[in-house]
Amino acid sequence: MRALLQNGLVWLAATFVALLFVTALLADYVAPYPPNERSDSALLSPPSAAHVLGTDQQGRDTLSLLLHGARVALAVGFGATLISMFIGVPLGLFSGWRGGLVDSALMGLSEVFFAFPGILLAILLVFITQQPSITNVMLALSATGWAGWARLVRGQVLQESEKEYVNFATTVGAGTARILFRHILPNIMSVVLVQVSFAVGAAILAESSLSFLGLGPQDMASWGSLLSEGAALFVCSPYVATFSGLAIFLSVLSFNIIGDRLRDRLAQPDPISRS
Amino acid sequence: MALRPLPLLALRILGKLFRTVVVLLGVLTLVFVVVRAVPGDPAVSILGEQAPPEELARLRGEMGLDRPLPEQFARYLGQVLDGSLGTPYSRARSGTTVGDLVREVIPYTLELALSAVLVAICLALPLGLLAALYRNRAVDHGALAITLVGIAMPGFWLGPLLIHFVSIRLGLLPDPAAGVQGLPSLVLPAFVLGLALSAKLTRMVRTSVLDVLEQPYVMAARARGLPRHRVVIRHVLRNALIPVATVLGLQFAALLSGAIIAEKVFARPGIGTLLLEGIAQRDYAIVQGTALFIGAVYVLVNFVVDLLYMAIDPRIAHSFARGGRE
Numbered sequence A: 001m002r003a004l005l006q007n008g009l010v011w012l013a014a015t016f017v018a019l020l021f022v023t024a025l026l027a028d029y030v031a032p033y034p035p036n037e038r039s040d041s042a043l044l045s046p047p048s049a050a051h052v053l054g055t056d057q058q059g060r061d062t063l064s065l066l067l068h069g070a071r072v073a074l075a076v077g078f079g080a081t082l083i084s085m086f087i088g089v090p091l092g093l094f095s096g097w098r099g100g101l102v103d104s105a106l107m108g109l110s111e112v113f114f115a116f117p118g119i120l121l122a123i124l125l126v127f128i129t130q131q132p133s134i135t136n137v138m139l140a141l142s143a144t145g146w147a148g149w150a151r152l153v154r155g156q157v158l159q160e161s162e163k164e165y166v167n168f169a170t171t172v173g174a175g176t177a178r179i180l181f182r183h184i185l186p187n188i189m190s191v192v193l194v195q196v197s198f199a200v201g202a203a204i205l206a207e208s209s210l211s212f213l214g215l216g217p218q219d220m221a222s223w224g225s226l227l228s229e230g231a232a233l234f235v236c237s238p239y240v241a242t243f244s245g246l247a248i249f250l251s252v253l254s255f256n257i258i259g260d261r262l263r264d265r266l267a268q269p270d271p272i273s274r275s
Numbered sequence B: 001m002a003l004r005p006l007p008l009l010a011l012r013i014l015g016k017l018f019r020t021v022v023v024l025l026g027v028l029t030l031v032f033v034v035v036r037a038v039p040g041d042p043a044v045s046i047l048g049e050q051a052p053p054e055e056l057a058r059l060r061g062e063m064g065l066d067r068p069l070p071e072q073f074a075r076y077l078g079q080v081l082d083g084s085l086g087t088p089y090s091r092a093r094s095g096t097t098v099g100d101l102v103r104e105v106i107p108y109t110l111e112l113a114l115s116a117v118l119v120a121i122c123l124a125l126p127l128g129l130l131a132a133l134y135r136n137r138a139v140d141h142g143a144l145a146i147t148l149v150g151i152a153m154p155g156f157w158l159g160p161l162l163i164h165f166v167s168i169r170l171g172l173l174p175d176p177a178a179g180v181q182g183l184p185s186l187v188l189p190a191f192v193l194g195l196a197l198s199a200k201l202t203r204m205v206r207t208s209v210l211d212v213l214e215q216p217y218v219m220a221a222r223a224r225g226l227p228r229h230r231v232v233i234r235h236v237l238r239n240a241l242i243p244v245a246t247v248l249g250l251q252f253a254a255l256l257s258g259a260i261i262a263e264k265v266f267a268r269p270g271i272g273t274l275l276l277e278g279i280a281q282r283d284y285a286i287v288q289g290t291a292l293f294i295g296a297v298y299v300l301v302n303f304v305v306d307l308l309y310m311a312i313d314p315r316i317a318h319s320f321a322r323g324g325r326e
Helices: A002-025 A062-098 A100-114 A120-129 A134-160 A164-171 A176-212 A223-232 A239-265 B005-036 B042-047 B053-063 B069-081 B098-133 B138-152 B155-169 B183-213 B216-223 B228-265 B271-280 B284-312 B314-321
Strands: none
Touching: A002 A062, A002 A239, A062 A100, A062 A134, A062 A176, A062 A223, A062 A239, A100 A134, A100 B005, A120 A134, A120 A176, A120 B005, A120 B228, A120 B271, A120 B284, A134 A176, A164 A176, A176 A223, A176 A239, A176 B155, A176 B228, A223 A239, A223 B155, A239 B138, A239 B155, B005 B069, B005 B284, B042 B053, B098 B138, B098 B183, B098 B228, B098 B271, B098 B284, B138 B183, B155 B183, B155 B228, B183 B228, B216 B228, B228 B271, B228 B284, B271 B284
8 A cells, every 4th residue: 555655656746747848848839828928907817717827917827837937947957967967977987986186186176066055156157147048057057066966976986996897897907988987887877867856856946946036047937937926926816926836846846756766766875864 | 103093083183174274265266266257347337337437447446356366366365364255346335344244144144044953953853753763654654755845845935825824814923024023033934944954854863763773782772671762762862863963064054055045035134135135236245255155154064063073973083093984
């Protein structure tokens, strides 16, 4: 019964994520209205047949804005995660394998970036670009994210380096790149995959936070900016803030549930507890 | 000749201190470079594009922007060391330093962060302990569900919801818009900030308690016939709290950045509000000073937690003293 409940939850989360992908890809077709179409007769209207989730203070359809906002959330979520990985994973592999001064220098550098907790560094980087776009937000989040990947992968490399297959590869004269990318990386891929799920959820939350602070992509509908506008008018109409917050919450929750399940399946320690 | 135990431990602490100073210098450099990378001329941002060139040149001179970058960095280093952190560009704040502004708001952020830690401990300790003691049972699953929700719940969503229902609809606590200060105004922001922390902490407590429960001395205590509650409180919880305390210390520093959102949602003064004001006014000195302050606090708290960890857990101190490795 318990397993059934857990599996059901994972399936629900996976279905939600799949739906998110589909709506993000097909937002132009499935959204009932263009995202910026305004209806002067329906400002801050509650849910109705014409506007299933109501409208915002500019008369825009909330559902259409949320469907288009899924694009921003997923693009930043996966974009920032992939960029962070492409920087952090090779650095972590190299740092853990070489050890010594290289390891100390790279880990020292990651510590400097780690000293900016949460979204602080991203706030600074978006600030210097002065025109927050989806690319700038992605890059800003990656500037903080790579350090976490580097430290995670380095730890794994240190464990793997002790194993027989690595000793064997070294003995037969395999080069550093071959050992790292052909032997060690495939063996730590499960850890990386689990972390991807958590990282995407965290990046979606970070993007929403930046948008809420007015530092998110300005030219596109984003859940965080919608929530920020809705929160200011919560007393008049709670719908915009409620539905946009729900979209962020369910997305992050779904990615975390999938990550948790993957971790359990692959029998890894809890990354949150480990941190 | 082998070093005696005590100097080895002292060396270890000195090594950590050296690393902390290097990271602090790195943080300082990164903030300096990032703020200097802002496109455009700060003097133009302040005086406007129509300002006469001589006025702009005078302001650039006052701000030291006409000097070479190494000289600007040396000047900035001096301002950090004397605690002034530079002068705000905004004319409305003439006569004060960024350091003054930070010192003025830090008690607000500190009281918020401390209250959030208190909320987190009150939620996480019983929940994590129960989850571990009743592993794989309904309580454990319930705790896991709560932590999942806590981690995924955006504070900038929960905050407005709580303000609407608790403050405006039910009138139980003051509405932040009314600008009321004091303990009642602290309850909601502390809860919102503490909930996310409690989710992480609950998992940490659970894992830590499960680890301790498997230790031979716990089984020995049970075998000696000690009552379960006594074993849990005196042996399990006490030892399980060591790693929890470490995580809590690190998370406390991270709360400073979480406070940026909470302060905005609840319209509270604080370091986050000061940073956002600096960004809105394009006051680079304030942005630089607040970011450096948060980064430096994080690094220093990290260092103190490392030292406390050695002090709390004698095994670590002994392992260092014997020349053990990290």
